[in-house]
Amino acid sequence: xxxxxxxxxxxxxxxxxxxxxxxxxxxxxxxxxxxxxxxxxxxxxxxxxxxxxxxxxxxxxxxxxxxxxxxxxxxxxxxxxxxxxxxxxxxxxxxxxxxxxxxxxxxxxxxxxxxxxxxxxxxxxxxxxxxxxxxxxxxxxxxxxxxxxxxxxxxxxxxxxxxxxxxxxxxxxxxxxxxxxxxxxxxxxxxxxxxxxxxxxxxxxxxxxxxxxxxxxxxxxxxxxxxxxxxxxxxxxxxxxxxxxxxxxxxxxxxxxxxxxxxxxxxxxxxxxxxxxxxxxxxxxxxxxxxxxxxxxxxxxxxxxxxxxxxxxxxxxxxxxx
Numbered sequence: 001x002x003x004x005x006x007x008x009x010x011x012x013x014x015x016x017x018x019x020x021x022x023x024x025x026x027x028x029x030x031x032x033x034x035x036x037x038x039x040x041x042x043x044x045x046x047x048x049x050x051x052x053x054x055x056x057x058x059x060x061x062x063x064x065x066x067x068x069x070x071x072x073x074x075x076x077x078x079x080x081x082x083x084x085x086x087x088x089x090x091x092x093x094x095x096x097x098x099x100x101x102x103x104x105x106x107x108x109x110x111x112x113x114x115x116x117x118x119x120x121x122x123x124x125x126x127x128x129x130x131x132x133x134x135x136x137x138x139x140x141x142x143x144x145x146x147x148x149x150x151x152x153x154x155x156x157x158x159x160x161x162x163x164x165x166x167x168x169x170x171x172x173x174x175x176x177x178x179x180x181x182x183x184x185x186x187x188x189x190x191x192x193x194x195x196x197x198x199x200x201x202x203x204x205x206x207x208x209x210x211x212x213x214x215x216x217x218x219x220x221x222x223x224x225x226x227x228x229x230x231x232x233x234x235x236x237x238x239x240x241x242x243x244x245x246x247x248x249x250x251x252x253x254x255x256x257x258x259x260x261x262x263x264x265x266x267x268x269x270x271x272x273x274x275x276x277x278x279x280x281x282x283x284x285x286x287x288x289x290x291x292x293x294x295x296x297x298x299x300x301x302x303x304x305x306x307x308x309x310x311x312x313x314x315x316x317x318x319x320x321x322x
Contacts, residue, residue: 028088028264032063035254036092038077040070044188044208048123048252049093051284055275060267066093073162073322074098075108082110086259088268091119096164096250100307104315105162105322117260118300120272121253125206125290126226127168129239130219132195135202140223140242143202147178150201156180157191157200159209162322165191167311168204168225168248170318176243195219206250207232207289225249232289252290253300265297 035053037046049066057064069077078098084090099112110116129143137143147154156173158166161184169182183200185191188209194200196218210219223239224230225248239246254272256265273294275281285292314320 028261028267029060029062031089032065033060033088034090035064035066036077036081036090037066037068038070038074038092038094038098039068041068044125044206045074045093045095045252047208047288048285048290051281052122052272052275055278055281056271059271059274072108073102075102075110078112078116079108079110081255081257082112082115084257086117086257086261088256088260088264090257091268092116092255093122093252094255095252096307099255100304101162101164101167101311101315102322104308104312105320112255112304113301115258116255117258117265118297118304119254119256119260119265120269120297121251121293121295121300121303122272122276123252123285123290124226124293125208125250125252126224126230126233127164127204127248127250128207128210128224128233128236128289129172129202129222130195130205130210130214131202131222132198133218133220135220137222140237140239143222144176144178144242147176147180147202151179152181154178154180154202155183155200157183157185157194157203159188159191159205160184160186162320164248164250165204167314167320170320171248171311171314172204172239172243172246174314174317175246192219204248210289230291232286232291251300251303255300269294269297 035049037049039045053064053066069080074097078092078094081090081092102108131137137146156169158169166182166184173180185194191203214221221236224233224236225239227247229238276292276294282292
């Protein structure tokens with residue numbers, strides 16, 4: 001009977017060992033990984049996800065499949081991942097909107113910091129103040145003087161109510177003592193069209209949204225809202241040089257369901273780091289005016305917490321709701 005008892009004990013130990021996340025991680029991944037983009041195909045978030053898709057697949061040895069699940073400002077796709085098994089096979093390519101801002105604007109069925117585990121940033125996109133090419137303002141100082149003179153007669157556009165470009169516009173009005181009228185559109189393309197039609201005299205955009213128009217010479221950038229000058233928009237001054245303390249930038253990154261095994265998390269972060277470091281990936285990102293930047297889970301979590309702290313007072317003061 002004693003040998004049988006030992007065998008039973010050994011079997012139980014083996015079962016516990018095999019169930020350990022560390023053993024599971026050694027064979028990870030052994031099937032394709034879903035990378036959920038919570039927006040429609042072709043948008044800025046989708047573009048960046050597809051740029052790192054191939055190098056991540058090569059590093060991991062399994063296909064990383066981009067899957068678009070748009071709706072509710074990114075909340076639908078994000079919620080799918082928040083409710084998925086924490087096994088590393090379902091991830092979300094997220095950004096500022098559904099992971100920091102939208103939860104301040106309305107009730108959503110998940111909490112990013114409670115239900116998701118940040119894996120790594122992928123890119124940072126500073127907000128850029130854009131004006132039509134024929135604007136009389138050729139610098140930030142000229143723009144501020146012109147906007148103060150125009151008051152509410154001057155329109156500032158955004159890609160939609162509750163978007164980062166909207167929040168940045170209200171924040172800018174407050175910080176700079178302006179009264180520009182906010183005009184929401186339904187995305188980057190309609191906003192850029194509004195420039196051509198003379199409907200708006202300014203807007204905060206990412207380089208991803210403004211690249212085509214700037215390249216055509218129909219839109220001009222005045223300043224970048226990053227904390228310091230950046231290589232992605234060389235030669236452009238920061239807004240903080242004329243409006244002290246002003247900053248606004250979007251992040252793009254990968255998150256997983258809370259509870260993902262540490263070794264799986266590390267393997268995914270390594271794959272993202274390798275992908276973002278590839279020269280061809282960096283060039284594509286910089287050409288699109290976004291800064292390639294991988295980092296730790298703690299780095300991304302801090303970005304999310306900082307954004308909640310920055311935008312919550314703006315949303316409350318201006319009573320912004322979706």
